[in-house]
Amino acid sequence: METDGLRTDRLGLLLDQFDQARAMARVRLAGLGDEEYLWEPVARCWSIRRRGDAATPRAYGPGEWVLDKGAPGIPANEYAEVARQAADGMTIAKIADDWSVTVERVEQVLAHTGTPEPDDTPITTIAWRLGHLHSDFAGRWEWTFGERRRDPKLLVDFTPSAASALERFWKLVDRWRDSVAAVTDEQLDMVGFSQYPYGSDPDDPFIAVLAGANLEFIHHMAEVALLRDLWRTRFTAFE
Structure with missing residues (x-):
């Protein structure tokens, strides 16, 4: 069903919500540079770091750069x-x-x-928030639409380059969205359609997984937007 061009079916509502959030996030992330991407506004931030410099006990990633993760x-x-x-x-x-x-x-x-x-x-950097989202979507895609065998923690090669990180991230997000758009009503209601191992996905109907994924995307992108505002005003905030 559609009303003034907007879908009102269950999947349509979730897709429209995701599309609007994705469009706003693309605008808010335009022009992100490496220094801002890695900016640590306070001490003891979580971020991405070279493997030998990891300061958290469970930092992960398949390459030279890893994502901070605590106990x-x-x-x-x-x-x-x-x-x-x-x-x-x-x-x-x-x-x-x-x-x-x-x-x-x-x-x-x-x-x-x-x-x-x-x-x-902990306060987390833009690099951390984007890396966390990238890892989450990559893992959920693999364990829903992919082979359901690869470790989600080894799917994203984190990078200190903002441009490279965003290019890879948007490509993955678009793939997720395209795969979700093809889901049937039966699959929406299927418990365990997603077998993503880090969470309750195997025990939830897929529509609940989608709603949670949208929420994760929206709230982290809102945090990134705030960090961008703080970066822009960092030298004038107390004038």
Whole structure:
């Protein structure tokens, strides 16, 4: 169904949302240079670094440059998701495996009452946010539409070149979008249509996976846009 040129079917709504976010992101990322791409606005940022300079315990990537990644954990803003997983019938052991934490940690989260304390999360660079998104979309494509065998952490060769990173990223994003556009209604409702191993994809209907992927894209691109604004005004912010 269409209304004034806009689709109102389930897949159409998600595609239109993604297309609008992608178009805005392309405009906001135009002219990104290497210095801005790697800019660390505060100390102890997460970014991409040469393998020998990695400062985080689980930094990953197949080449010379790796993406910072810290110790596994369940952030406070995900406590509700853990509760949802348990309510949907996932065992505590499966939830622990999903988040790469201990069973005891999952039990602590499920037993928590009240408002969780805010997480002390690292500030991340534009390079990190783009690398994280690139890795996420590459892995989801491989484990949904690809061979479903390659390690998602080895699919993206991170680079200190903003132009190269964006060229590769947009090509991958376009491939994801084209593949999603061909999904049938039956596949949208299929639990486990995506077998992406780092998350709950195998336990979710694919329409929920798509909604989550859109949210991931939108919120990280909003963060990138803010970092670009801060970079542009970095010498005038306190005048």
